Amino acid sequence: MAKQQPLQFTLDRGSPVPLYFQLSQQLEAAIEQGRLAPGSLLGNEIDLAGRLGLSRPTVRQAIQSLVDKGLLVRRRGVGTQVVHSQIKRPLELSSLYDDLDAAGQKPATRVLRHAVEPASAQVAAALGVAEGADVLLVERLRLAHGEPMAHLRNHLPVGLLELEGGEALERSGLYRLMRTAGITLHSARQTIGARAATAEEGELLAEPEGAPLLTMERTTFDDTGRAVEFGSHLYRASRYSFDFQLLARS
Amino acid sequence: MAKQQPLQFTLDRGSPVPLYFQLSQQLEAAIEQGRLAPGSLLGNEIDLAGRLGLSRPTVRQAIQSLVDKGLLVRRRGVGTQVVHSQIKRPLELSSLYDDLDAAGQKPATRVLRHAVEPASAQVAAALGVAEGADVLLVERLRLAHGEPMAHLRNHLPVGLLELEGGEALERSGLYRLMRTAGITLHSARQTIGARAATAEEGELLAEPEGAPLLTMERTTFDDTGRAVEFGSHLYRASRYSFDFQLLARS
DNA sequence: CAGTGGTCTAGACCACCAG
DNA sequence: TGGTGGTCTAGACCACTGA
Numbered sequence: 001m002a003k004q005q006p007l008q009f010t011l012d013r014g015s016p017v018p019l020y021f022q023l024s025q026q027l028e029a030a031i032e033q034g035r036l037a038p039g040s041l042l043g044n045e046i047d048l049a050g051r052l053g054l055s056r057p058t059v060r061q062a063i064q065s066l067v068d069k070g071l072l073v074r075r076r077g078v079g080t081q082v083v084h085s086q087i088k089r090p091l092e093l094s095s096l097y098d099d100l101d102a103a104g105q106k107p108a109t110r111v112l113r114h115a116v117e118p119a120s121a122q123v124a125a126a127l128g129v130a131e132g133a134d135v136l137l138v139e140r141l142r143l144a145h146g147e148p149m150a151h152l153r154n155h156l157p158v159g160l161l162e163l164e165g166g167e168a169l170e171r172s173g174l175y176r177l178m179r180t181a182g183i184t185l186h187s188a189r190q191t192i193g194a195r196a197a198t199a200e201e202g203e204l205l206a207e208p209e210g211a212p213l214l215t216m217e218r219t220t221f222d223d224t225g226r227a228v229e230f231g232s233h234l235y236r237a238s239r240y241s242f243d244f245q246l247l248a249r250s
Numbered sequence: 251m252a253k254q255q256p257l258q259f260t261l262d263r264g265s266p267v268p269l270y271f272q273l274s275q276q277l278e279a280a281i282e283q284g285r286l287a288p289g290s291l292l293g294n295e296i297d298l299a300g301r302l303g304l305s306r307p308t309v310r311q312a313i314q315s316l317v318d319k320g321l322l323v324r325r326r327g328v329g330t331q332v333v334h335s336q337i338k339r340p341l342e343l344s345s346l347y348d349d350l351d352a353a354g355q356k357p358a359t360r361v362l363r364h365a366v367e368p369a370s371a372q373v374a375a376a377l378g379v380a381e382g383a384d385v386l387l388v389e390r391l392r393l394a395h396g397e398p399m400a401h402l403r404n405h406l407p408v409g410l411l412e413l414e415g416g417e418a419l420e421r422s423g424l425y426r427l428m429r430t431a432g433i434t435l436h437s438a439r440q441t442i443g444a445r446a447a448t449a450e451e452g453e454l455l456a457e458p459e460g461a462p463l464l465t466m467e468r469t470t471f472d473d474t475g476r477a478v479e480f481g482s483h484l485y486r487a488s489r490y491s492f493d494f495q496l497l498a499r500s
Numbered sequence: 501c502a503g504t505g506g507t508c509t510a511g512a513c514c515a516c517c518a519g
Numbered sequence: 520t521g522g523t524g525g526t527c528t529a530g531a532c533c534a535c536t537g538a
Binding site: 038039057068070073083084085184185186187188189190191192193194195196210211212213214215221223224225226227237238240241242243244245246247248 | 288289307318320323333334335434435436437438439440441442443444445446460461462463464465471473474475476477487488490491492493494495496497498
Binding site: 016045046060074076077078080 | 523524
């Protein structure tokens with residue numbers, strides 16, 4: 001087992017950033033840049049704590065956060081080592097806009113509709129409101145490189161966001177707007193399936209009738225447990241797929 | 251904010267089960283059974299530690315594990331409360347067999363093929379072996395209630411599992427067999443998409459040609475970073491969808 | 501202002517693994 | 520048998536929240 005030690009860490013005790021977080025960030029950077037080779041041992045926690053002038057629990061907290069991310073593996077009696085395989089991010093609670101943006105796809109959005117409507121039974125159940133109660137409906141077409149990628153229908157409780165005609169939705173994703181509005185996203189329940197495009201859907205997405213479409217339905221909750229969004233989305237299967245990482249539950 | 255305290259916890263210091271784990275299990279059970287109502291406050295950590303005869307870090311460790319699962323939310327200056335929405339499990343590194351089994355679908359498996367073959371470029375890249383090198387190919391049809399659900403093609407490095415003709419694969423999932431063989435699953439990289447069925451695929455899955463199919467490709471790694479499986483699967487979109495929970499990355 | 505969680509320390513003993 | 524991570528203790532101070 002290769003082990004090396006010249007790794008240097010700098011901790012700023014005056015910073016408001018917690019010490020364990022400073023350490024875990026620098027460890028993560030070292031792993032990503034290959035300065036900590038896959039499979040190499042990290043050196044025992046006691047020594048590391050001593051060299052850094054930290055207590056062992058603090059060092060453990062830093063290491064644990066990277067174990068939780070899947071970057072490190074601990075083996076009792078052996079040590080802590082860097083995982084070989086490239087771990088990328090897990091499927092995140094991020095918007096399609098951010099996904100495309102990060103992929104350099106220059107996303108654009110066309111807001112097709114933006115209106116208050118009575119909730120259908122499905123929407124009412126998802127959002128936890130009465131059937132027929134007012135909900136905000138936002139219907140958008142997402143484009144990349146000028147080509148349609150997805151048709152997005154989102155239902156929101158009224159009063160949650162001030163969208164002002166929807167211009168903000170052309171420049172940013174819905175999730176980012178929610179975070180900006182002080183809503184803390186907590187969890188989401190998703191279903192991914194597929195079906196054939198109707199003629200109308202095909203026209204919107206520039207696909208022939210009957211073409212396979214990916215469907216995604218998602219209800220998003222904030223940290224108070226309130227449903228803040230129900231989305232019902234269609235993606236062109238020829239142009240889009242869901243790509244993500246899973247970690248085994250320990 | 252409702253707060254109640256009659257909750258009773260029993261800790262066994264003689265047990266090999268860690269104290270924080272005993273506590274987190276009992277808390278989780280109380281939440282699931284509704285004895286801890288959604289939105290209710292948990293009471294501060296210091297008192298809880300005192301009443302249980304534990305130190306605060308131990309109690310924190312128990313609470314933190316439930317926060318990580320999405321069952322609890324901490325707010326500084328406020329307290330720890332039970333999340334309102336029903337959190338189910340995240341998308342797990344489990345086999346379709348176990349998924350169906352858990353759903354009471356009485357899964358059955360027909361092994362269509364079980365042979366050593368030269369690796370294609372795609373398989374070689376996924377498993378990290380040379381193109382043309384021997385790999386084990388397992389091809390299965392998964393049925394529920396006698397109806398075909400999915401067509402599963404898995405490639406494995408030779409020598410990883412002793413499958414003995416494949417009978418074991420008719421009674422259990424591939425992942426369970428791997429765990430039984432002492433392989434610790436660590437992570438997987440997945441892609442979910444959709445496409446139209448070819449005539450041949452349609453015949454296997456009892457769908458017409460051109461019917462939408464869900465596709466899933468997955469490479470699974472063990473905790474040493476070794477790729478242990480590459481799967482390329484087809485699901486009937488009319489019968490199956492992927493349903494899972496996401497937690498916001500903190 | 502009082503109360504909460506967030507962070508940190510400096511020890512301790514144990515269980516597991518390798519040689 | 521020695522070294523590793525796994526667990527646990529009994530404190531401490533700080534930052535944030537809400538009344």
